[in-house]
Amino acid sequence: MSVRLYNTLTRRKEDFSPLQVGKAGIYVCGITAYDLCHIGHARAAIVFDVLARFLRYRGYDVTYVKNFTDVDDKIIARAEREGRTIGEVAETFIAAHDEDMAALGVERATVTPRATEHIDGMIALIRTLLEKGLAYVVSGDVYYAVERFAGYGKLSGRGIEEMLAGARIDVNEKKTNPMDFALWKGSKPGEPGWDSPWGKGRPGWHIECSVMSQRYLGDTFDIHGGGEDLIFPHHENEIAQSEGATGRPLARVWMHNGFVRVNKEKMSKSLGNFSTIREMLAVHPPEVLRLFILQSHYRSPVDFSDQALRETRTGLDRFYETRRKIQAALSGGPAADGTAGERLTGGHRRLYEKATGLQERFAGAMDDDLNTARAIGYIFDGVRQVNAYLDAEGQAASPERTLVLAAARQAFDRCGDVLGLFRQDPRDYFAMDQRRETGRRGLEVAEIEDLIAQRLTARQARNWAQADAIRQRLAEHGVILQDGPAATTWKFA
RNA sequence: GGCGGCAUAGCCAAGUGGCUAAGGCAGCGGUCUGCAAAACCGUUAUUCUCCGGUUCGAAUCCGGAUGCCGCCUCCA
Structure with missing residues (x-):
């Protein structure tokens, strides 16, 4: 090809x-x-x-x-x-x-x-x-x-x-x-x-x-x-x-x-309806802009709006949530231990084959006049499969899991290198977002984390009313909590 | 006026002759959870603006209609 x-x-x-x-x-x-x-x-x-x-x-x-x-x-x-x-x-x-x-x-x-x-x-x-x-x-x-x-x-x-x-x-x-x-x-x-x-x-x-x-x-x-x-x-x-x-x-x-449009109209200097990159970066993560642009074919017009960019961010967050889970599983798990991909069975094997096939499907889409939209679709397909795997047979650490997830991570990385996407450390991705948004909203990270600590104490005392009140208070500032097995993480809505 | 492009679900967006019409967002039902969130599972287009035609077979090719957009002037 x-x-x-x-x-x-x-x-x-x-x-x-x-x-x-x-x-x-x-x-x-x-x-x-x-x-x-x-x-x-x-x-x-x-x-x-x-x-x-x-x-x-x-x-x-x-x-x-x-x-x-x-x-x-x-x-x-x-x-x-x-x-x-x-x-x-x-x-x-x-x-x-x-x-x-x-x-x-x-x-x-x-x-x-x-x-x-x-x-x-x-x-x-x-x-x-x-x-x-x-x-x-x-x-x-x-x-x-x-x-x-x-x-x-x-x-x-x-x-x-x-x-x-x-x-x-x-x-x-x-x-x-x-x-x-x-x-x-x-x-x-x-x-x-x-x-x-x-x-x-x-x-x-x-x-x-x-x-x-x-x-x-x-x-x-x-x-x-x-x-x-x-x-x-x-x-x-x-x-x-x-x-x-x-x-x-x-x-x-x-x-x-193709052109960038704003409200279905060509964006141009002469019409004066343009946003500078800086203005956009003050509100949206840079990688979201990049993903948004590459989710359309390069020859089609693309229509910018805050709404569309927010939706793209939700999708990118999902990628990095998965990437974070892979990271966590890989850092705690045993070595792959010489396990050969061909010997895997069941769900391990299914994901392994998906992961190793991803690059080829991705590159096939890119071969076709740089079809980044389709290529990104394959990546998100892979994200869903990794999550499904982690919810099922991938829950327990094993050499098989290490092998399979390492293959998935590598496939995401190789594809991401081509797009210039998906290559941040998940912690950096979320931290950057938190910094920008706390700045915009006049909040302090320390304040938020202090409230989360207070809520943890309440939860440990099974004082659900107080815990929920704190969560509600944070939610009013757009802070969404996610209680994980090890810790509570948070992000902006 | 001349030339060109596009029209696919609630929204965004792939698909250019034949497997169940990718993927994302949103919605709904379920699993999980103290409750949530996240994640997963299921579900949401028997049909691709409309009308004809070609073909065994078309979202995909051809003709026409409608609508939107771009270029013809500095612009990525």
């Missing part, structure tokens, strides 16, 4: 076959560093993080390039407004981006180039395009002549004519064709800029990606990704630039993640 990926270019799922056996080169358009990242950025980052992780799991040597756009009109505008340089503004938001992504468990890309580090390359590429007659200079600006590139529109599936029919593009007298786009923009006095053969100026938005992808991955590489809003014009223009210059295909597979 090989990895199959949906290719926007062909509108089909295709078997992934890299240019070089065993290697995969991926380029994903990163952020423009002029503001905090929102949950749409989080989705794109998480989706392609999972792609890279899964390809590595499948044995590919992955080179993942994700750029930072650190020069652009919006950065310039913000810098002007705040009396800072564009470098300072970009630096601020790149650092914030890195923090947010780390919180969400997004691994750093192999290479994270910045546009301003590649101005020379951009100038060289624009020169080539001018030499090939694909671009023209107008008073300090350079434009790409779209109608001279035969393949223009092949990614987004439309022709120049029909795009013009829709015509909401701004009128710019300098352009020969309204669809032409800027490769280089001359700087106005006072604006930042770089010297070029066409005067002081700055690059257009699309040229950086053509240059950086070629620099780190070559003329043609395996996978190019980004949000679906980048299909047009950004990726279409990248194709025109790169393929126009090299005469070779840019990327073999184009992957685009």
Whole structure:
């Protein structure tokens, strides 16, 4: 079974076959560093993080390039407004981006180039395009002549004519064709800029990606990704630039993640209905955000709401409850003692086979265009089976139980590694949640635990009325108690 | 106006020609518990927006209708 990926270019799922056996080169358009990242950025980052992780799991040597756009009109505008340089503004938001992504468990890309580090390359590429007659200079600006590139529109599936029919593009007298786009923009006095053969100026938005992808991955590489809003014009223009210059295909597979919506409406900067990652993390555990996103297929739209996120948290809590039980059973139990899985019988054997088969089923779902939703379904199926086992034949410690639960734990860990989920220590997961929620609700962990201790005393005296009164009092603050055989644990509702 | 996507239970969400339509959340009944909570067991879509068609067989393919959404402009 090989990895199959949906290719926007062909509108089909295709078997992934890299240019070089065993290697995969991926380029994903990163952020423009002029503001905090929102949950749409989080989705794109998480989706392609999972792609890279899964390809590595499948044995590919992955080179993942994700750029930072650190020069652009919006950065310039913000810098002007705040009396800072564009470098300072970009630096601020790149650092914030890195923090947010780390919180969400997004691994750093192999290479994270910045546009301003590649101005020379951009100038060289624009020169080539001018030499090939694909671009023209107008008073300090350079434009790409779209109608001279035969393949223009092949990614987004439309022709120049029909795009013009829709015509909401701004009128710019300098352009020969309204669809032409800027490769280089001359700087106005006072604006930042770089010297070029066409005067002081700055690059257009699309040229950086053509240059950086070629620099780190070559003329043609395996996978190019980004949000679906980048299909047009950004990726279409990248194709025109790169393929126009090299005469070779840019990327073999184009992957685009679907949008984040809020109340059934596209979430976007222009609509102003966006939540930053930070705002979300103040209310929800980071792993819940990640799980919520991966519970839908990456190409479908996903609708955020507090309600939906709370439900996801309930599910994730359940996973970690089970993980905690496995941990407890394994730390107290005897060694597996050379017991062979093949010799197990009954319930031990059933779970052992489920556990050892989980990875394969999981990977099969992931092979099918990164079907994380189905893959996660298999994991939760495994969770239920582990719980059922622990309620039945797994109650007593035994070498068999150790073997079976260790197999289950390993299966969860291997799958979790690919998703970037399910890998915290259960104690840390619950403790983190408790810390955030006590902070939000103005409670103290010590207070709560003191009440729990008082209730224990009452319970030992069989004073149920008082014990229940304490539980009720905690419940009013959203604290739910769980009396276990060894101790009482608690969490927020 | 042009192009494209989606429509599966109370909600979220897999499933793209053939085994009982995954999984999560919520609900209900039961087991366990001092009572709860958690966990488990059972249960909640004879049917996949509607109407036609292809096929031995369709949620899955084709045609049409309706509804929702996205792109065509900076956007992950």
